[in-house]
Amino acid sequence: MVLLTFCLIGLQFTWGTEMTYGTPYLLQLGLTKSRTSLVWIAGPLSGLIMQPVVGAYADRSTSRYGRRRPFMIVGAAITGVGLLLLGWTSEVVGLFVPDGETKKDATIVLAVLCIYALDFSVNAVQACCRSLIVDTLPVSQQQAGSAWASRLTAAGHLAGYFIGTFDLVNIFPGWLGGDTQFKKMTVISALALWTTTGVTSWAVTERVRLAAEEDRASIKDVLSNLWHRTLNLPPRIQCICWVQFWNWVGWFPFLFYSSTFVGEIYYRYEHPPAEPGSKDEHDALxxxxxxxxxxxxxxxxxxxxxxxxxxxxxxxxxxPQEKFTPRPPASLAKAAQTILVKAYKLQPDLTSAWMYSNLLFAVITIYAPFVRSLAAATALVAACGVPWAVSCWAPFGLLGIEINKNSEGPRANVHGSNVPGYTAVRGTADEDEDDDIEMEEGQGGVLRINHPDESNAHSSTGELAGIYLGVLNVYTTLPQFVGTFISWIVFSFLEPGRNDHVADEDPDHHRWLNLKKNAPNAIAICMFIGALCSVVAAGMARRLKRLE
Incomplete structure (x- = not known):
């Protein structure tokens, strides 16, 4: 499972670099916060388009290298190039445009285009990484697989953020990764993504899908199928998607602006003033x-x-299907046995944990507008780690279980045409086709991906993994449009433009940071609104629990 989910380390390393440096980088180039918030529509837009389409096409892929890995490798290559180009936008523009306002505007345009290309390609990688987990594991291991995915997601974030705490400019020479912190981070992120994606692609052996009549479907057919699935979801999958929707409306401002929030709190309340006669010029970004x-x-x-x-x-x-409580050791006293039995009965399920995590996130972030110190801002961001762990785990674990449970259906013809929605598979491209079809006893003739280590496991065809994960991603990306719109309104009212009143002798970062101590903190207001949306997500999780 570690090798299966290893690609998520590099994936989250990339997301972490973009989220940490993206906003202050665009502000440094000259964009206002309201316009910067509109740039981040690239994330939800790319997720809304790329993940479902790539997932659907990967479902139908008959490549001899597997259904998911070719898309992962190509997407990772494009993402790495986009990262490097983002770090060197000014230098690339300088090759064609002389210094001046034209170069400044062209640099902003290229940076925004890089972010769009980066988001589109990294979403393709993410779609296949998640689908690969659902394809590979049976029902009994779906929750464990999602838990490992959550662990390595956290490990990727941790590695990226930990490296980012060092002054890389002083540690490494200029010829190794550029002359700024941001450039060096883009180089490290690209290498991390290429390495981890390569490890997973090498370690995991996918079964090759046999060609079927419906594989000649056009893009219109794929999108039509996605639309049909979105409108006709099974009740529990529909409820999982709605929890995810409100959950991500709450998380959006935190994920995209938390590092800027911490840095702005420091510069607003604790950064020492410049000495008389000096301009305090430094690498504020x-x-x-x-x-x-x-x-x-x-x-x-x-x-x-x-x-x-x-x-x-x-x-x-x-x-819950086991209907028994594990017997405590006989050596324990009767009172201790009673405590253990009660503790077992109080053990929450994954749906309840998701509900409580949304409430916890709301309680934490609702205090964002009242933060006045770097320590408090750091503590607020750090405390959100607990609910984020559950948010990275719960939706994919619950959805993976539902996909596998709903995989049984009409009979498939082994020697004739396949029933649409079911997959004939083979171990490798070189095996004799007569031995390729593997069927499990008691499964009604449905062709399934065989999990040899668990002969009694309810194995999935994996046929709809890409589609349903694509639908979940629709419910993950649509709230980001909502979050972007909310952020744009808040920033437009509270910070309509740059601090144009700043004198010429003041340092440059005074122009793109809001340093007014008594002014409302726009990012904190966005996080406060997100907290209210997380309460709605908790209510939807409560409804999901009632459907069990």
């Missing part, structure tokens, strides 16, 4: 990145610890 990274390192440590411990505390979805 790198400094904010390091301060934000330090807070996010603690956040990731808590996330990783929670991802390791919580799976042992939270009851597996299959556990």
């Amino acid at each position: 790198g400094n904010i990145g390091r301060l934000g990274s330090m807070a996010l390192v603690i956040f990731s440590l808590i996330t990783f610890g929670s991802s390791v411990l919580l799976p042992y505390i939270i009851r597996s979805p299959e556990a």
